Amino acid sequence: xxxxxxxxxxxxxxxxxxIWGQLKRSQNPLIVFQPKEIDGLASALALYLLLSxxxxxxxxxxxxxxxxxxxxxxxxxxxxxxxxxxLQQLVVKLNVAKDKIKDFSYNFVDNKLHIFITPHDGxxxxxxxxxxxxxxxxxxxxxxxxxxxxxxxxxxxxxIDFFLATPIINIDCDPQxxxxxxxxxxxxxxxxxxxxxYKLLRTNPELVxxxxxxxxxxxxxxxxxxxxxxxxxxxxxxxxxxxxxxxGADREMIIGKLYRSRSVTTLNLWGRVLTKLKSAEQNKLVxxxxxxxxxxxxxxxxxxxxxxxxxxxxxxxxxxxxALLYQKEPGGLEALITSFNQTDLxxxxxxxxxxxxxxxxxxxxxxxxxxxEQALTTELKKLIx
Numbered sequence: 282x283x284x285x286x287x288x289x290x291x292x293x294x295x296x297x298x299x300i301w302g303q304l305k306r307s308q309n310p311l312i313v314f315q316p317k318e319i320d321g322l323a324s325a326l327a328l329y330l331l332l333s334x335x336x337x338x339x340x341x342x343x344x345x346x347x348x349x350x351x352x353x354x355x356x357x358x359x360x361x362x363x364x365x366x367x368l369q370q371l372v373v374k375l376n377v378a379k380d381k382i383k384d385f386s387y388n389f390v391d392n393k394l395h396i397f398i399t400p401h402d403g404x405x406x407x408x409x410x411x412x413x414x415x416x417x418x419x420x421x422x423x424x425x426x427x428x429x430x431x432x433x434x435x436x437x438x439x440x441i442d443f444f445l446a447t448p449i450i451n452i453d454c455d456p457q458x459x460x461x462x463x464x465x466x467x468x469x470x471x472x473x474x475x476x477x478x479y480k481l482l483r484t485n486p487e488l489v490x491x492x493x494x495x496x497x498x499x500x501x502x503x504x505x506x507x508x509x510x511x512x513x514x515x516x517x518x519x520x521x522x523x524x525x526x527x528x529g530a531d532r533e534m535i536i537g538k539l540y541r542s543r544s545v546t547t548l549n550l551w552g553r554v555l556t557k558l559k560s561a562e563q564n565k566l567v568x569x570x571x572x573x574x575x576x577x578x579x580x581x582x583x584x585x586x587x588x589x590x591x592x593x594x595x596x597x598x599x600x601x602x603x604a605l606l607y608q609k610e611p612g613g614l615e616a617l618i619t620s621f622n623q624t625d626l627x628x629x630x631x632x633x634x635x636x637x638x639x640x641x642x643x644x645x646x647x648x649x650x651x652x653x654e655q656a657l658t659t660e661l662k663k664l665i666x
Contacts, residue, residue, distance in 0.1 A: 296466040297484040311419040312341045321426030323501035324474040344434035354538045370415040422449045426474035429459040432638035472513045475501025492529025499530035549579035562665040568604040614646040624664045
């Protein structure tokens with residue numbers, strides 16, 4: 282008589298389960314985010330705190346990272362490295378089974394390291410030595426709000442071998458994300474990467490949501506949704522935000538720091554940008570041009586342009602492309618360009634050698650301000666849908 286056989290279904294692990302499983306096998310993860318994205322920054326800081334909480338030794342990095350007054354309230358900004366260093370060690374292995382080492386020394390000659398090893402007896406030949414490289418310092422990479430690896434800028438470009446050899450957990454909410462990780466936790470229905478990180482946190486009962494983590498996550502959600510004014514905000518988003526406030530996040534402080542702490546010089550610069558604002562293609566292309574005199578009169582420098590752009594962008598719902606041309610130094614012009622219509626600026630403006638991310642780039646311009654403005658806007662008009 283045939284025995285009844287029970288069918289056992291093997292359930293695939295969810296991405297959340299895969300992430301926690303991978304983290305259990307990790308000791309020194311690296312968390313990275315792309316430049317000038319507050320949601321990614323705040324999410325990365327929350328992850329840093331969370332991983333530290335479970336006994337890991339995370340590090341956090343962002344290419345050329347610098348802080349600014351509106352984000353100075355976030356914790357551990359001083360832990361963010363602007364570049365990756367000491368990822369590997371060169372290891373020299375010497376067979377000392379036959380003879381022990383008597384002396385060891387080194388010096389530098391003509392930018393070359395010379396190592397001197399003296400045995401007690403006999404001699405050492407090249408066959409006794411072996412040169413290798415150690416494993417990478419980080420055994421895991423976690424990306425926060427990074428649509429593709431080139432968006433990390435020099436952090437990726439200068440360390441491609443490291444990124445290719447190391448497992449990646451990709452956490453994001455952008456539909457344009459290129460799914461480049463070994464584990465891709467891309468939740469396109471979420472309004473921010475911070476929301477995605479918070480939902481991930483809730484799947485691990487061992488983690489404690491303290492006020493620092495809650496503040497980071499609420500900061501990311503507020504920054505990404507323009508203080509919950511964007512059309513993508515859902516009732517669930519608001520409910521999650523209220524949970525973060527119950528956990529200690531200070532909504533009024535965050536909004537005050539992000540949006541109400543603009544310096545007088547930033548406001549002066551904002552006024553000059555508004556005064557010179559131009560548009561074309563039924564206001565779908567918007568741009569402004571700043572000269573060195575504008576910076577001098579406003580009493581500021583080009584490092585405040587990001588804050589000005591963020592404020593202007595939130596006030597231009599119909600714009601598809603926004604460009605801010607500015608005189609970086611006498612004889613030097615640059616343009617900061619942002620795309621809102623999913624145009625890949627790195628690819629579309631390839632001939633102009635842009636740097637940055639797909640949807641936000643910087644370009645060095647040639648010619649006089651008038652010539653540069655005309656040439657750039659001609660190219661940008663081609664990108665309007």
